[in-house]
Amino acid sequence: MAKRNLLICFDAFGTLFKPKRPIAQQYGEVARGLGLSGFTDEQVSKSFKAAFKHETKENPNFGKSNGLNSTTWWTNIIQNTFNPLVGPSPTLTQHLAPALLYRFSSEEAYNLLPDVLPLLQDLRTHPPHGIDRIAVGVITNSDDRVPSVLTSLGLRISPLTYGSGGVKAKTGMGEGNDVDFTVMSYDVGFEKPDRRMFGAAEEMLASLPVAVGTEPGSWVKVFVGDEFEKDVVGAQEAGWLGVLLREAASGVPDGLKEVDERVAGALLRSLRGSGDAVSISSFSTLAKALGVVPEPDRSSP
Template sequence: MPKRNLLLCFDAFGTLLKPKQPIAQQYGDVARSLGLRGFTDEQVQASFKVAFKQESKENPNFGKANGMTPSRWWEKIIGNTFRPLVVGPDAKLHQELAPRLLYRFSSEEAYDLLPGVLPFLQDLRTSPPSGIERIAVGIITNSDDRVPSVLTSLGLRVSPLVYGSDGAKSRPSPDETTYDIDFTVMSYDVGHEKPDRRIFEAAEGLLATLPAANGTSPDAWAKVYVGDEHGKDIVGARNAGWHSVLLNEAPSDLPHGVRQLDEQTSGDLLHDLKDGPVGVASFGNLAKAFGVSSNRGIGS
């Protein structure tokens, strides 16, 4: 049987990483550390939801099409979250509130990796699935430019190659240390969000620049996307011509058309994906589905 090549891409938030505490709790803690009072985390959550929805409607994709920077986009959400909660004739927001929250949510201070992410990515390189000759790993996310720094702070080796960057400066050379993540595609840079197929096509374009793709054609690569949202991730990937895997902790709650592979798996995920999207409950299950082995074990 001929060897195959694998392009494996992941969503970021909710798939590779998650907040250490609920976002509203972290927002409230930072605000209270600056002396702001008179609101509960529940009130912060409700106000944040309204502010986020409004800003996403007025300036979608972090304000890219309207010339906004992601930092300014988030500053508006932070301000609109807390202004309704801070009352009184002298009520005003602390000037450090937005900078501190932006910094917090750019690093490990706000996030944790999901269990098993790091060992899976490392074992994928050292003990690749049977029959796979070349592997490229990427991130495709509806996000701004903070994703690489967050993942790096959490211990992943992240290549500087991102969509829209200066290729001559950011393209890794064949002799560089192996990365856990070979490239990152963020919706702000592409100008389109999942489930738009153009964000997946951007990842295909970056694949062609990698040393691993030298001498290969695009058709020689199996493309697999792993995410935690059915509409944006699974449907979006499928419509772009990719295979898709739904990371879902509740096997009994899978969307129609997604098969669970946690209990019985062939260890050849590419073969299983020929029949459509599949669901896995953890990175340990994803490793088993791929046939990736490890002597140390992978957290479930």
């Protein structure tokens, strides 16, 4: 039997990484460090949610729909979060917004989920049985800060990203990356669960050296995320295989089958056809279910 190829992509925020502490708490810490006061973290949380909801409605997809860049979009949210709490202040624009934009572009704000890096590394060194070639991507509803966040967290990220006019940044596509490409909704112009996000990833795959000489139908396409509707249903409707990561998800729908985590290689065997979906508990069990063999000393102190 001819070997198959594997395209496996991941959601970013909430799936690969998560905030070290609640966002409102971090916003409050930075604001107080700049001399702002008179508010609680609970008030910041409530005000942030209202500001985020308003900005998302007025300027969808991180401002892309109305021609805003992501810096302006997030600055609007920061100002509208703190204006009701402290009143208009030059500090918000001149100091607080840049400080928060920097923090939430790096490891200062986030942690990788457990076993993300081992899984990505072992996919390269110990590919699943029956898989010939592997490509790894990120598909995320986000602005352009995701690659810098992932890089700061210790992942080797290719500069290959999807741009509004197609594929851009074709340099630095050699071997040695943990992630071969990144697809962000701001660049695509649409957000998951829109199938065009997954179509963009398929375009990215076609541009990779690893795909040269392969047939599109030889690639098993798997997407791993933490939101059922956006990630799993979106993947299914695009003809991909959707995997809900339970350690990151807020809930698991009734009837969504679980991978038998006791059996090595069970994931690719349990996904019988395009548009299938399963859940799995964690990245460590995902590695086992893919048939990835961890390095013998990976758990050593």
